[in-house]
Amino acid sequence: MKVKAVLKGDRLYFTQRIVLKTSEVEVDVEVPDEAVQTVEPKGFSEELRSLFKKTPNAKVDWKRQWYKHLEEKYNG
Amino acid sequence: MAKILVDINVLLDDFLNRDVVCKELIDKLVESQSELFITASMAATLDYFLNKYEADKSEFKRKFFGRFKIITTSGFDALKALDFEDGEDALISLSFQRAVGEGIIITNDKGFPSNSVKVLTPKEALKQQDIFNNENNKTIPILDLKKQYYYLIEDIDNAVLKNIADAKYILGSQVKELEDKIAGYIGVKHCIGMSSGTEALVLSLRALAIKLKGQEYFDKTDGIITTPFTFTATGDAVLRAGATPVFVDIDPITYNIDPAEIRECLKSEIQNPKSKIRGIIPVHLYGKPCNMDEIMDIAKEYNLFVLEDVAQAFGGTWRDKKLGSIGTAGTFSFFPSKNLGGFGDGGMVSTNDDELAELMRMLLKHGGKDKYNVDHIGYNARLDTLQAAILLAKFKFIDEFNAKRRSIAEVYNKELSGIGGLVLPGNNSTPQLSNSLTQYFTNVHVYHQYTIRVLNGKRDSLQKHLKEKGIDTMVYYPVPLHKMEVFDGRCRVNGGLKESEKAVKEVLSLPMEPLVGQETIMKVVETIKSHQ
Numbered sequence: 001m002k003v004k005a006v007l008k009g010d011r012l013y014f015t016q017r018i019v020l021k022t023s024e025v026e027v028d029v030e031v032p033d034e035a036v037q038t039v040e041p042k043g044f045s046e047e048l049r050s051l052f053k054k055t056p057n058a059k060v061d062w063k064r065q066w067y068k069h070l071e072e073k074y075n076g
Numbered sequence: 077m078a079k080i081l082v083d084i085n086v087l088l089d090d091f092l093n094r095d096v097v098c099k100e101l102i103d104k105l106v107e108s109q110s111e112l113f114i115t116a117s118m119a120a121t122l123d124y125f126l127n128k129y130e131a132d133k134s135e136f137k138r139k140f141f142g143r144f145k146i147i148t149t150s151g152f153d154a155l156k157a158l159d160f161e162d163g164e165d166a167l168i169s170l171s172f173q174r175a176v177g178e179g180i181i182i183t184n185d186k187g188f189p190s191n192s193v194k195v196l197t198p199k200e201a202l203k204q205q206d207i208f209n210n211e212n213n214k215t216i217p218i219l220d221l222k223k224q225y226y227y228l229i230e231d232i233d234n235a236v237l238k239n240i241a242d243a244k245y246i247l248g249s250q251v252k253e254l255e256d257k258i259a260g261y262i263g264v265k266h267c268i269g270m271s272s273g274t275e276a277l278v279l280s281l282r283a284l285a286i287k288l289k290g291q292e293y294f295d296k297t298d299g300i301i302t303t304p305f306t307f308t309a310t311g312d313a314v315l316r317a318g319a320t321p322v323f324v325d326i327d328p329i330t331y332n333i334d335p336a337e338i339r340e341c342l343k344s345e346i347q348n349p350k351s352k353i354r355g356i357i358p359v360h361l362y363g364k365p366c367n368m369d370e371i372m373d374i375a376k377e378y379n380l381f382v383l384e385d386v387a388q389a390f391g392g393t394w395r396d397k398k399l400g401s402i403g404t405a406g407t408f409s410f411f412p413s414k415n416l417g418g419f420g421d422g423g424m425v426s427t428n429d430d431e432l433a434e435l436m437r438m439l440l441k442h443g444g445k446d447k448y449n450v451d452h453i454g455y456n457a458r459l460d461t462l463q464a465a466i467l468l469a470k471f472k473f474i475d476e477f478n479a480k481r482r483s484i485a486e487v488y489n490k491e492l493s494g495i496g497g498l499v500l501p502g503n504n505s506t507p508q509l510s511n512s513l514t515q516y517f518t519n520v521h522v523y524h525q526y527t528i529r530v531l532n533g534k535r536d537s538l539q540k541h542l543k544e545k546g547i548d549t550m551v552y553y554p555v556p557l558h559k560m561e562v563f564d565g566r567c568r569v570n571g572g573l574k575e576s577e578k579a580v581k582e583v584l585s586l587p588m589e590p591l592v593g594q595e596t597i598m599k600v601v602e603t604i605k606s607h608q
Binding site for chain 2: 045054062066
């Protein structure tokens with residue numbers, strides 16, 4: 001059966017007491033175009049990779065480079 | 077779920093060396109339910125390379141630490157690390173092992189000191205499917221406090237360390253800060269920190285006795301109406317305040333005290349010249365609000381106080397008003413398993429009544445305004461500053477955690493619906509019409525427990541079946557209060573309490589850890605469905 005509801009903000013309130021037989025209901029609405037996005041989601045690694053402006057030209061030995069940095073920093 | 081520390085070299089191989097194996101590993105780990113960590117001692121190295129290769133550091137921080145957690149590196153770890161040849165790597169494995177116990181370190185460094193922690197290369201890790209297996213292959217607990225700690229590890233460790241260093245261990249500034257924040261959140265004038273939810277009940281009742289009767293305790297002829305289907309502390313607090321608990325039955329659908337039963341009780345009690353009902357303690361059981369409209373109407377009609385027991389319902393609402401702000405006062409528990417739980421015992425009272433608040437502040441520190449001018453029989457019932465500091469860290473996430481609980485409940489409601497012999501707790505939030513159609517309110521259940529009713533005598537068999545499949549459940553509660561030895565001869569019972577006595581035989585609370593994934597909940601659902 002049809003019942004009336006009032007839209008307040010993004011909530012719908014029924015105007016009479018009802019018993020819902022399911023925890024989901026379908027409502028016929030129009031979704032504005034700007035709400036629909038079809039951007040392909042990036043993976044975690046890709047997202048983080050995209051945050052670096054520079055990348056090394058060749059494969060780096062990270063431990064060696066870190067120790068070199070420490071030596072330069074503390075040995076002057 | 078696996079607890080995994082990923083070494084810096086593996087992370088940088090992924091993000092900067094663009095290594096295919098490391099990329100596959102990191103992406104799979106992030107998609108899994110495994111707990112992922114680095115240690116604080118790794119932050120300097122990470123920072124150096126973020127700067128060197130000009131990373132957007134704030135965005136990196138937001139994204140990376142949304143999934144990876146930072147384990148605190150302690151001075152004690154550092155002392156032990158100096159015994160190793162590679163102290164820097166030893167510091168990582170020592171901190172990691174201290175924080176998680178059994179875990180896995182993934183590194184390209186073949187010489188990494190294992191320190192009894194399993195060490196794998198990225199290729200070796202990719203071959204170990206159980207690391208990525210989203211199904212719990214061990215027990216599914218009702219609640220996973222370790223998981224919650226890991227989720228908030230940086231905030232909690234910081235709160236603890238700062239409090240220890242401040243050395244203000246008794247009624248430090250964090251206690252007042254917590255009281256003020258919760259008072260603002262609940263919408264009351266006063267919140268008073270207590271050593272436990274039980275003491276919150278006792279001290280509230282003592283303060284009410286002093287205010288209403290001008291005496292330290294209630295008399296045995298003073299009755300306080302409450303439910304027998306609750307934790308023993310509710311009824312026990314009434315006894316400790318000198319009064320007599322008067323038990324009335326519950327609503328079989330909500331499990332909360334039935335206002336119609338309260339009315340019946342008052343009609344018959346009013347005839348009794350030897351007793352006087354002073355108040356009502358409604359318990360918002362499992363996180364579901366009691367019908368406060370009817371309870372407050374009754375209280376007004378009969379001139380009774382209403383002490384809301386909100387131990388299981390922090391953040392719940394009735395008509396958009398936070399529970400604990402509706403009655404004369406509200407009591408809260410911060411026991412570790414509660415929706416807002418500390419790392420030990422803790423509690424709080426909320427009230428708008430200035431006199432009650434002042435009385436409770438005296439009672440909790442031995443009964444006086446100061447140590448040497450003591451007016452009342454008091455307690456040592458202070459909330460520890462350390463607990464307050466931890467609760468402040470956790471309080472920031474209470475709405476997020478309550479929302480996660482409601483989402484889990486929605487999955488249970490949907491997936492268990494239609495199974496014969498089960499009664500589900502019902503909807504998350506019930507829109508409530510006001511008398512005027514211009515105002516609408518919401519009553520919000522915060523699912524401290526998701527409790528089903530198992531009919532036809534099958535509760536124990538279902539519990540056993542779930543246990544055999546590694547799923548923990550609890551019976552809250554197996555014995556109603558009026559059947560406990562402590563209340564024998566010390567309570568009054570109104571009616572037969574039939575619904576309470578039936579509920580204890582049928583209720584079963586299912587796992588309700590806010591941070592578990594849907595796969596875990598579906599395992600619970602499928603196991604219930606497989607029960608004959």
